[in-house]
Amino acid sequence: MATLAGHRGRRSKNPLAVEDAIAGWVFILPAVTIFVMFIFGPILYAFYTSFFDRSTLGNRNEYVGTANYREILFDNPDFWQAFRNTTWFTIGVVPTQTAIGLILAVLANRKIRGKTFFRTAFYFPSISSSVVISVIFLWMYQRNGLIDFAVTKLGFPRPEPVWMNNPNGVVGSFLGLFGWDNVPAWLEGPSVALLSIMMLNIWTTAGTMMVIFLAGLQDVPGDVYEAASLDGASRWRQFRDITVPLIRPVTLFVTTVGMIGTFQVFDQIFVMTSDGGPNRTTTTMAYLIYQETFKYGSGLGYGSAMAMLLFALILGLFLLQRRLVGQNAL
Amino acid sequence: MTSRPPFLSRRDTLKLLGAAPVAAAAVTAGPRTRGVAAQDTTEVRLTSAPSSPAEQRVLEGLLQEFMAANPSISVAYEPVTAEYDTKLQTDLAAGTAADIFAYDSLPAPDLMQAGVLEPMGERLSEAQVDTADFFPGLIEAFTYEDELYGVPKDFSTLGMVYDPAAFEAANVTAVPTTWDELRAAAEAITEAQGSPAIVYGPNFDRYIAFLYQAGGAVINEDRSEIVLNSPEALTALQYYHGLYTDGLAATYTDVGAQWPGDAFSKDQAAIVFEGPWLIGFMAENAPDKAYEIAELPAGPAGKATMAFTVAYGINANSEVKDEAFQVISYLTGVEGMTKWSTGFGVLPSRPAVADAYLAEFPRRVGFLNGGEYARPWQLGPGGTRFSANANAELQGLFAGQLTPEQALENMQSRAEQDIRLD
Incomplete structure (x- = not known):
């Protein structure tokens, strides 16, 4: 009897559970299919392709082992230049956009008049088309453009060459003021042209970071602040010792997303520069991958290998960053 | 808006999901039969x-x-x-x-x-x-x-497109046919108008015409060697870049233009080195501006254009x-x-x-x-890549990062790496 009852019990419960499970799988099937077909599959295939010398036009396809990787790492000066450019870009953009995003979030989180307006205004650049913004900034950076106009109105000399055509490194130029000429290439810093794009990038992404920080700030319980102010903590103390530590997981998320975004920067380079110029100083890694693969005929294998190196780099930096910020944070 | 669709039962949903791939397959199969239909x-x-x-x-x-x-x-x-x-x-x-x-x-x-x-x-x-x-x-x-x-x-x-009004204002009566005459004309016009007479760019597809005019080449006659770094090439680069350093020429970005023709249409240039594509552009953007077209001036080794x-x-x-x-x-x-x-x-x-x-x-x-x-504007297999790399070196030269000698040396090694010789 007991077994029968158990059997009946399972029967009466199970068909629904099984059906639920099937339905669940069926419902996520489109998402899984799309993920495997268009994201995970291509990544694996790119990894596989990176061991081949395969021309885009398909007349060359042979297994070459790690030759692509070796050529990129030891025989392609452009790769290292792109690596330097991208690193400077990241070093410049990520901390700045994180700081600005946090400041904007804290400001927009206060009970001030027109709060919604400011939130919308700060977020607006992030939802505008990246290409349109790039083109507008390109006009602003032009000779006699808005920025030239502002600089000359303020009484400064007009910079030569014009912003987007200046390949001189900003750190190198700064050190040059103190008489240190012949700065090594890795210390030259981003070129003025790259710096111009960095500023644009900060402007567009700070809003996104603000929104993420705002969500994080909502999660900080109000009674903590209340207790702190009863104890006589100043606004700055509260920010430093309550807000910053409590939103650390959000900070990790923001810096990670920011880092991935900056290492992959492509559209702004594509729209604003000609072939990653002047003098290759705005050629980022993602842009170089595009150039090598689709413009210079280095082949799909070579481009895939470069993309894998970029992937490894981002992954490595992410793991390092997670370790620095705290393992349990994310 | 008023009538909500009835909720689909779970079974119906499954049916729908099952049908979707079939429908999708039918759609994708459609265009393939198109050719057969036309008899x-x-x-x-x-x-x-x-x-x-x-x-x-x-x-x-x-x-x-x-x-x-x-x-x-x-x-x-x-x-x-x-x-x-x-x-x-x-x-x-x-x-x-x-x-x-x-x-x-x-x-x-x-x-x-x-x-x-x-x-x-x-x-x-x-x-x-x-x-x-x-x-x-x-x-x-x-x-x-x-x-x-x-x-x-x-x-x-490529030809030399010029503004006759600017020539007249500077009392330049003869159309320059040699490098020296071009320089002299540019000097007179620059002085008369108070801004550089020529607008061009740090572009290899313009410099190469001057390179040929000086008797230089990128690849030697039997296509066995890159011969870009030559005294002739240096003469050409010093002449081309010299127009810029001496204030007789400006780059199109210097004057806030998209390309030299753009500057020409806005009266920012008296001389540009462009091709027939400029004609349609002028008709659209500066239909009233008078301009003349001449051959590129001859260099030490004679005439050449691309x-x-x-x-x-x-x-x-x-x-x-x-x-x-x-x-x-x-x-x-x-x-x-x-x-x-x-x-x-x-x-x-x-x-x-x-x-x-x-x-x-x-x-x-x-x-x-x-x-x-x-x-022909052609540099052999790998030419697209070399052209972009050569542009980068010229950009470095025009920004004052490189000397003409260094730029040529870099271009030579780039060409050796990029251009696949037979």
Whole structure:
């Protein structure tokens, strides 16, 4: 009897559970299919392709082992230049956009008049088309453009060459003021042209970071602040010792997303520069991958290998960053 | 808005999901049968990169005339307005490239070497088309290992376009025909107008004309060696860059223009080194501005200019090669080319058509004369890559990061790395 009852019990419960499970799988099937077909599959295939010398036009396809990787790492000066450019870009953009995003979030989180307006205004650049913004900034950076106009109105000399055509490194130029000429290439810093794009990038992404920080700030319980102010903590103390530590997981998320975004920067380079110029100083890694693969005929294998190196780099930096910020944070 | 759809039962949802792939398959299968439906006409796909709506209209008109005369062939024209070379490459890789595609002289060696183009020689001789009827430099641009892979549809040369009013204001009466005269004229005009007379850019496709005028070359005669770093090249670079350092020339970005022609149309330049593409641009942006066209001034080694040319080639994987060839024959034949070049304004690649062209556009003789000695804008397999790398070095030179000697040295080593010699 007991077994029968158990059997009946399972029967009466199970068909629904099984059906639920099937339905669940069926419902996520489109998402899984799309993920495997268009994201995970291509990544694996790119990894596989990176061991081949395969021309885009398909007349060359042979297994070459790690030759692509070796050529990129030891025989392609452009790769290292792109690596330097991208690193400077990241070093410049990520901390700045994180700081600005946090400041904007804290400001927009206060009970001030027109709060919604400011939130919308700060977020607006992030939802505008990246290409349109790039083109507008390109006009602003032009000779006699808005920025030239502002600089000359303020009484400064007009910079030569014009912003987007200046390949001189900003750190190198700064050190040059103190008489240190012949700065090594890795210390030259981003070129003025790259710096111009960095500023644009900060402007567009700070809003996104603000929104993420705002969500994080909502999660900080109000009674903590209340207790702190009863104890006589100043606004700055509260920010430093309550807000910053409590939103650390959000900070990790923001810096990670920011880092991935900056290492992959492509559209702004594509729209604003000609072939990653002047003098290759705005050629980022993602842009170089595009150039090598689709413009210079280095082949799909070579481009895939470069993309894998970029992937490894981002992954490595992410793991390092997670370790620095705290393992349990994310 | 008022009636909500009834909730689907779970079973219905499953049915729907099951049906979706079938429906999707039916949709994707659709276009494949399209060719079968058209019974007697063969469809030939043609793709090119029209530089303007005007160019597209003229080509579409020509194709209409062709189809009226050849009812058995229908040509589907697929214009690509941006990133043409990239799109062509991915289309070829995916096997979806058009039957006929236009391609530029610079990437031509890479395409010819890759074997994606159908050889033309045999078909041309069968159709009794003599390649000697074309400008020799243009045929050379689409020849690889003694086989022709495309028929040049037109070409553009670099000329010296100048503003006669600026010349007059500076009392320059003779059109400069040598480097020294150009320099003297530029000095006079710069002084008279108070701003640089010439607007150009740190572009290898302009500098190379000066390189040839000085007697230099990128690759030696038998294509065995890169010979870019030569005294002649240095002379040319010092002259070209010297115009800039001496304040006689400005780059187009210096004056806030998109390209030299843009600066010319805004009266920011008295002299630019551009091609026939400037004419349509001027008609649209500065229709009232008077300008003249002359040949590029001769250097120490004589006259030289560049021929930027585009050919129609047949996709090696095409299934309608004979029909495709018929289309190309019409477009590049005397009749089609006359209509094409006089309709749109690019230079005809057949000297025989030149008379009709000059009758229509007498002032463009400066561009057309260059056709006799123009060198194709081509640097061998890997040329696209080298051209971009050479531009980077020139940008470094113009920004003051490099000396002409260093820039040349870098360009030499870049060329050795990028250009694959035979």
